[in-house]
Amino acid sequence: MNDLENRLNTKLLNRTTRSMSPTEAGQRLYERIAPMFGGIQEELATLADFGDKVRGKLRINAPENPAFYLIYSKIRSFLAQFPEVDVEILINNSWSDIVAQGFDFGVRPLGDVAQDMVAVPISGERAMCVVAAPEYLRRHGQPEIPSELTSHRCIVPAFNAFNRLDDWEFFQNGQIHRVRVPASLTFNSTTLIKTSALDGLGLTWLPYYAVADELASGALLEIFAHVRAIYPPMDLYYPPNRHKTQAAEALIEWLKIEKVV
Structure with a gap:
């Protein structure tokens, strides 16, 4: 210098x-x-396409929930099929400019993806669930209608220090109804949110795919299943003018919702 x-x-x-x-x-x-x-860097990445094997490095920016439940579950088999591809997944629950930050892909709900991006669904429609441990419901009772959540201890997800998800939404009579819940506990980690719910510290509101195993085992119970809010799919997105390497093309195909792994 x-x-x-x-x-x-x-x-x-x-x-x-x-x-x-x-x-x-x-x-x-x-x-x-x-x-x-x-x-x-992009031109060097394209040189990998001249070889017989799929190789290179892929960088993905994603919120925690889809990173773990929608991407990592398939990345394991993807790397088994393409062992010479390196994958970097960085968790970011806030919006990011993937082009400026050098990512190949971002993951966000379709409504949050800029119109000039190519978007590929990697999930079906996403149902949100209010869940609690049986122990919590035994000690505090079960709310009968969503508005009664205001008198319960609630575990609130946070995207960052300034944005927390304490307006829980329910679909009733063809309309979305919101309930502002008390934030008895707030975490920006799904792992901590779910752990504290399993420990009986309160009710929480998470995507169904994040609590499906716990609901199946009975470790968590769902409340208000008949008025679940349903949101659009999660999408893998990328800029249309960026050269897609063989590795990038392979990952897109691997993560697409139509693929059965």
Whole structure:
């Protein structure tokens, strides 16, 4: 970096003993050349297509629930079929610009995907369930209608520090009804949400696919199944103008909802 600054006769970085930050000139240079590095990386990735084997690296940005329940469950068999593909899955419950951050794919509900993206469904319609442990219901009673949730202890999912899911929705008489529940416990981790529900610490509201095993075993019980809110499928999405490697094409086919694994 010193050699570059000397050649350009321009300071590119502000340096202290604790940190570095770009100068105005350094920031401008970065903004100009960063897309070039992205193009180089993409072109290098395409070289993998000239070999006989499917190989390369794929980066996926996804919220926690679909990452675990919709992607990881299929990634295991995908890697068994294509062992020379490296997969990086980064959990992010907030919206991300996958192009700017260098991801090959993002995962979000169809309504949250920009119209200029290609979207591929990787789930069916998603039912949301209010669930609780039998122990909790024995101690606190079972609410008979959704509005009674306001007098119960509720475990609330959070997307981030500023956005929590405490407006629970129910489909009744052809309309969506919302109930603002008390946040007795709040987590931005489905693992902690489900664990605390299993421990009898409150009721929670999660996608059916996230609690299907616990409902089948009786470890959790569903309340208000007849008024479940149903949401659009989760989609794998990507920019249409980016070259898709053999590895990317293989992953799209592997994750599509039509595929039976």
